[in-house]
Amino acid sequence: MSTRAALRTFFGTGHPGLAVRDVGMRLSVDSAPAALPDIAAALMHEHGCGFATLVVEEDATGFVARYFFYARDDATLIEMVTHAPPGTELPAISDRVHAADWHEREVEDLFGIRFSGHPFLGDFVLHDQVWPEGITPMRREFDASVRVAQPGLGEDWRPRRLLEEEGSIAFPVGPIWADYNEAGLWLLETPGEQIYASQTRLFYKYRGVEKIAEGRSPAGGLLLAERFSGCAAFAHAWAYCEALERIAGCKLPPRARALRTVFAELERIRYHAATIAELAGATSLAVGKSMSQEIEERMLCLSAQVCGHRFLFGLCVPGGLAWDPATATLATLRAGVTDAAKEFAKLERLFVHTSSYLDRIEEMGTLKPDVATLYGVVGPVARASGRSVDLRRSLPYGAYADHPPEVPCEIEGDAYARLRVYFAEIRASTSLIQALLGELPDGPVAAECAAAPGTALAWVEAPAGGTFHWLRIDDDGLIRRWRIAPPGFRNWHAFHRALEGAAFQDFHIIMASFGLSVAESDR
Amino acid sequence: MANWTLASLVRGIRTARWPRRDDLPPGAIPARWHGLVATPAEGERSIRDAVWFAATPTSRGPLPRRFRHSVHVRFVDAGASGALISEVRLLDAPPYNMHRFGIFVTATPRDADVLLVGGPVTEAMREPLRKAYEAMPGPKRVVAIGDDAIDGGVFGKSFASAGGVAEVIPVDFVVPGCPPPPAAIIQGLLAAAGRITPQAFKERV
Numbered sequence: 184m185s186t187r188a189a190l191r192t193f194f195g196t197g198h199p200g201l202a203v204r205d206v207g208m209r210l211s212v213d214s215a216p217a218a219l220p221d222i223a224a225a226l227m228h229e230h231g232c233g234f235a236t237l238v239v240e241e242d243a244t245g246f247v248a249r250y251f252f253y254a255r256d257d258a259t260l261i262e263m264v265t266h267a268p269p270g271t272e273l274p275a276i277s278d279r280v281h282a283a284d285w286h287e288r289e290v291e292d293l294f295g296i297r298f299s300g301h302p303f304l305g306d307f308v309l310h311d312q313v314w315p316e317g318i319t320p321m322r323r324e325f326d327a328s329v330r331v332a333q334p335g336l337g338e339d340w341r342p343r344r345l346l347e348e349e350g351s352i353a354f355p356v357g358p359i360w361a362d363y364n365e366a367g368l369w370l371l372e373t374p375g376e377q378i379y380a381s382q383t384r385l386f387y388k389y390r391g392v393e394k395i396a397e398g399r400s401p402a403g404g405l406l407l408a409e410r411f412s413g414c415a416a417f418a419h420a421w422a423y424c425e426a427l428e429r430i431a432g433c434k435l436p437p438r439a440r441a442l443r444t445v446f447a448e449l450e451r452i453r454y455h456a457a458t459i460a461e462l463a464g465a466t467s468l469a470v471g472k473s474m475s476q477e478i479e480e481r482m483l484c485l486s487a488q489v490c491g492h493r494f495l496f497g498l499c500v501p502g503g504l505a506w507d508p509a510t511a512t513l514a515t516l517r518a519g520v521t522d523a524a525k526e527f528a529k530l531e532r533l534f535v536h537t538s539s540y541l542d543r544i545e546e547m548g549t550l551k552p553d554v555a556t557l558y559g560v561v562g563p564v565a566r567a568s569g570r571s572v573d574l575r576r577s578l579p580y581g582a583y584a585d586h587p588p589e590v591p592c593e594i595e596g597d598a599y600a601r602l603r604v605y606f607a608e609i610r611a612s613t614s615l616i617q618a619l620l621g622e623l624p625d626g627p628v629a630a631e632c633a634a635a636p637g638t639a640l641a642w643v644e645a646p647a648g649g650t651f652h653w654l655r656i657d658d659d660g661l662i663r664r665w666r667i668a669p670p671g672f673r674n675w676h677a678f679h680r681a682l683e684g685a686a687f688q689d690f691h692i693i694m695a696s697f698g699l700s701v702a703e704s705d706r
Numbered sequence: 707m708a709n710w711t712l713a714s715l716v717r718g719i720r721t722a723r724w725p726r727r728d729d730l731p732p733g734a735i736p737a738r739w740h741g742l743v744a745t746p747a748e749g750e751r752s753i754r755d756a757v758w759f760a761a762t763p764t765s766r767g768p769l770p771r772r773f774r775h776s777v778h779v780r781f782v783d784a785g786a787s788g789a790l791i792s793e794v795r796l797l798d799a800p801p802y803n804m805h806r807f808g809i810f811v812t813a814t815p816r817d818a819d820v821l822l823v824g825g826p827v828t829e830a831m832r833e834p835l836r837k838a839y840e841a842m843p844g845p846k847r848v849v850a851i852g853d854d855a856i857d858g859g860v861f862g863k864s865f866a867s868a869g870g871v872a873e874v875i876p877v878d879f880v881v882p883g884c885p886p887p888p889a890a891i892i893q894g895l896l897a898a899a900g901r902i903t904p905q906a907f908k909e910r911v
Contacts, residue, residue, distance in 0.1 A: 313829050320865060327864050332829040358834050359782055361813035363795050366783045366831055387830040388785040391866035406860045409741065410884065413787025416741075457792055460799075476799035483796075484733025493733070493887060494789040496741025505743045700788040 186230060186257040193225065208578070209260040209640075216265050216273050219250065224279035226252050226261060233572060234559050235260070235642070236668035237286040238653045239294055241323050245269045246296060250276070250283075251640060251651065255577045260640065267296060275301035282559025285676045286668075295319040308386045312337035320394050327394045345380040346372040356690065358387045365701035369690070376686055381679045388705040396665045401427055401501060401634050404662050408652075409496045412669065412703035414457070417450045418645035419652070419667070419703075420499040424632075425580065426654035427501040429639035433632040437624040439503030444582040445619050446495055447643065448612035449516070452523065453482035454646035455563075455605040458698030459530070462602060465695035466543040471534060478526050485519040488512070503629030517620050524613045531606045544598035548681040548693030551596055558677035561670050562648020564697055567604045568596035574642050574649040588615055598696035605698070634660040645670055647699055671704030724807070730889055734801070740853060740884045758881060758890035759849075759897050765878040768900030769847055773819055775808040777899040780818035780842070784835050784874075785825030785867065790852050790885035794824065802888045809895050815841040820898045822891070826854040826867035827874050839875040847878045847898040851891050856880050 187210070194203045194212055201218075204211040214222060226232040235251035245268035252261040267273050275298035277284040287298045288307040295317070298304065305311070309318065313332045319325060344353055351374040358366040368384040392411045396404050408423035409416040421443055428435065435443075460475035483493040489512050490498045498505055508516075534540060550560070555568035565572050571592045575583040591607030593600035638655045648670030657663040674697060681693050761767070769777065781794055797804045798811065812818050815838040827835060839848065850871040853859035863869025871877050881894035896902040 310830050313833070325865075330865055332865070334829075334833045358831065359780075359815075359838055362811065363781050363791060364783075365788075365791055366785070366828075366834075387834075388783070388825070388828050389830065389866055390785055390826060390828055390861045391864055392861075395861065395864050395866070403860075406742075410787050410789075410854070410860050413789025413885065414792050416789065457795070461795075473800045476796060477801060479792075480734075480796060480799060480801045484731055487733035487736040491737035492741045493736050493793075494741070494885070496884065497738060497743040500743060700791075702786065702788045702791070705785075 186232075186254040187259045190226075190230060190254065190259065190261065193230065208258055209262055211262045211264065214263050214265050216267060216271075219263065219265060220274050220276045220279050222263060223250060223252070223276040223283070227280050231255060232261060233577070234280055234282040235649075236651045236653070236666065237283060237290060238664075238666040239290050239296065239321075240655065240664045241294070241321075245271075246294065248273060248290075248296075249653070251653075253578055255572060258578055260578065262640075272297040272299040274299055277301060280559075281557050282673065282676075285672060293319060293321040295322070306340075308389055310337070310340075310384075310386065312340045320391060325394070327391065327397070342370050342382060342384070344372065345382070346374070348374050350374060351379075354687070364694075367701045371682070371687065371690060373687065378682050378685050378687065378690065381682045383675050383678055385675060385701060386705050388702055390706065392706040393665055393667060396662050399662050400660070401656065401662065404665060405500070408667075411667070411706050412700060413494060414454060414700050415450065415645045415647065415650075415703055417446050417495040417499055418643045418650060419669075421447060421581075422641045422643040422645075422650055422652040423654070424499055424501045425641035425643070426639045426652045427634070427656070428632055429641055430637040430654065430656055431501075431632050431635045433502055433630055435503055436627045436630055438507075438626045439628045439630070441582045441619050441623055442504055442508070442628060443499060444586070445516075445616050446490075446498060447581070448616050449482070449486065449520070450495060451612045451646045452520070452609050453479060453486065455609050455698070456482055456527075458695070459602065459605055461695040461698070462544070462598065462692070463534070463540070465691040466540055468537070468540050471530070471537070471540065474530055474533075478523055478530065481519070481523060481526075485516065485523075488519075489516050500629065502632030503627070505629075507628040513620055513623070517617065520613055520616050524610070527606065527609050534602065541599060543689075543692060544602060544696065546595075547598045547689055548685060548696055549595070549597045550677060550681045552594060554677065554680050555596065558680070559673060560648070560677045561673050562644075562646070563601060563604045563608060564674050564677075565648065566591060567593045567600040569594040572649070574644040578642060580642065582619060586615060586618060588612070598692060601696045601698070636660070647671055647703070648674060667706055669703045669706065671699045671701065674699050675704055725889060734889055735887060739882070757893075758883070758886065759879050759894040760882070761879055761897070762872065762877050764876060766845075766847065766876070767878070768898055769819055769845055771900065773845075774900050777809050777820055777895065778812045778818050779809055779820045779822050779895060780812055780815045780838065781822045781824075782831075782835055782838050783825060784823055784831040784855070784871065785828035785861075786852060786854070787825075787885065790824045793885045793888050793891065794822070794851075796888045797891060799888075802892060804892050804895065807892070807896060807899075807901070809892070809899070815839070816843065818842050819846060820895060821846065821848045821875075822895070823848060823850050823871045824852045824855050824885075826858040826861040826869060827871055828867055832868060832874055835871075835874055848875055849879045849881065849894045849898050850877045851881045851883075851886055851894060853882055853884045856882060859884065
């Protein structure tokens with residue numbers, strides 16, 4: 184029995200009160216709040232579903248919470264819809280579905296909805312140091328143009344300490360770093376040398392993208408979709424455009440589907456090259472870092488030659504692509520990717536034969552498979568910890584249905600396993616680009632995509648992992664609610680588990696091996 | 707023991723002119739500087755007509771002359787996109803190698819002459835940014851890089867973003883672009899070091 188059929192049986196017979204609607208690839212279930220934790224736990228632990236995201240929206244009667252899950256082998260999305268009048272609490276699902284932990288904290292901070300049973304609410308997105316108590320920026324009544332934060336408000340804020348041993352310290356790293364790292368605070372708790380516990384404090388870069396997008400036109404939202412992350416701009420632009428296309432019922436021409444896939448894979452190669460460079464730099468392997476950066480720069484130049492922008496901004500538009508690349512341009516792209524593949528192969532040989540490098544990354548920052556599953560990590564980090572999750576295979580989109588990518592998987596979960604996954608993904612992306620450019624369909628690269636009111640969920644496997652964009656367009660054709668679930672938000676959640684037991688100087692190595700963007704996660 | 711520092715000062719060999727034609731291969735300078743939708747019909751921008759930085763109206767001008775060949779820079783991420791971070795990381799990569807200009811990165815603002823800032827300045831980064839600026843010894847300059855650091859860009863001025871670095875600390879030079887490529891950021895740093903003026907740059911390349 185397929186997962187989908189099993190789910191239908193589960194919802195039909197196990198929970199007779201539930202109204203189940205079968206909409207395309209989505210099973211939509213209206214659920215009473217009290218039933219949520221049990222259903223969510225059953226989906227995760229009995230049916231092997233993955234947690235996608237939690238979308239909360241304010242309507243005339245209160246709040247609507249949508250919990251999205253997906254069947255990992257059956258191209259099925261499960262949407263659980265529940266209503267919460269103002270002032271009510273929702274039961275926390277995160278004690279059964281740990282992957283939802285940060286989602287609930289975020290919703291509590293931004294909407295003011297309490298989750299009963301959740302142990303750590305408050306001081307998450309809105310830091311107590313600067314934001315007054317009780318403000319809820321994502322509520323409709325909140326005016327996004329008015330400044331409410333007051334620096335110096337929480338002078339006496341102190342981080343929660345986990346290690347209460349005499350002489351132990353909480354060593355702060357960030358938000359301004361000694362090198363070029365992104366703003367974020369990591370509190371490393373140690374009695375001396377080893378990191379026993381740590382806390383990741385993000386949202387120093389919270390720009391309120393989801394809030395400031397409300398009331399903007401779809402074209403204005405696209406600018407935000409590219410720019411909030413930047414290093415995975417094409418993936419987020421694609422997910423955003425796909426949401427618009429689903430709402431409008433727009434069908435992409437085959438050439439647009441293929442070319443979008445090509446550019447998404449090009450972005451993946453460049454993103455992983457940057458991660459490989461950072462990892463080499465973190466271990467002080469200067470030559471390896473320089474060589475990786477040279478390839479990264481070549482990929483950036485190649486992107487600029489092909490589309491006029493080094494990070495592929497402005498290329499993906501609702502309905503397809505902004506323009507059709509010339510044949511000569513595509514030949515340049517193909518040749519550039521082929522050349523880079525040779526350089527990557529050379530680089531990988533050098534890395535795996537450098538024992539001093541391997542000494543630093545082997546058994547370093549291990550994220551065990553059971554922990555990876557518990558936190559529901561995504562992307563290359565998951566695939567290095569024995570969790571073969573990839574939206575390109577689970578919920579095929581673009582040209583991936585006809586060209587399923589090879590998904591490398593390692594089980595060790597250490598920094599070396601992640602390095603191998605990065606190189607393997609670069610190889611897989613290269614061959615995918617070659618295959619797609621070899622048989623590129625003719626025809627237009629864009630279809631008409633007029634803005635229409637409605638809602639849709641879209642997803643893309645960004646370089647760092649799966650990302651979901653949920654969008655509601657109102658009757659005026661403007662954005663009413665846009666929920667971005669970036670991969671970093673999932674993986675930073677689990678990051679502290681990889682630090683446990685590591686020595687101080689290994690912190691940078693482990694962080695570099697995760698290859699995550701803070702900007703993408705903070706939004 | 708030889709006094710290498712003195713010897714190098716006496717010999718006074720300075721780094722080569724930049725950018726020479728080979729220094730910026732196709733793609734190093736993107737055609738669509740701000741990443742907006744447009745066909746890349748105009749092709750590559752010529753480095754000859756390119757001045758990629760500007761002094762602000764309230765600019766204190768470049769650092770005094772004695773800083774010309776040794777400038778220490780501290781980068782502060784005040785909400786920048788990952789693309790800008792990626793470009794900043796390439797500043798000391800072999801294709802750009804800003805160290806050859808005598809520009810160095812310091813670990814602390816207390817050693818810094820120039821503060822390089824990206825991002826619209828989020829609420830949580832206002833205080834760290836202000837503290838970093840105040841910790842710098844004078845004379846000091848601030849270079850804001852990227853459209854969002856200049857006026858907030860697409861993020862604008864909102865409950866979460868200050869709408870540009872100048873809202874929090876004085877800014878002397880700006881480098882527009884979304885994100886500005888490494889070559890442009892280097893130009894902004896050279897401007898703060900007093901090694902380049904818009905006019906001189908035009909005449910030189």
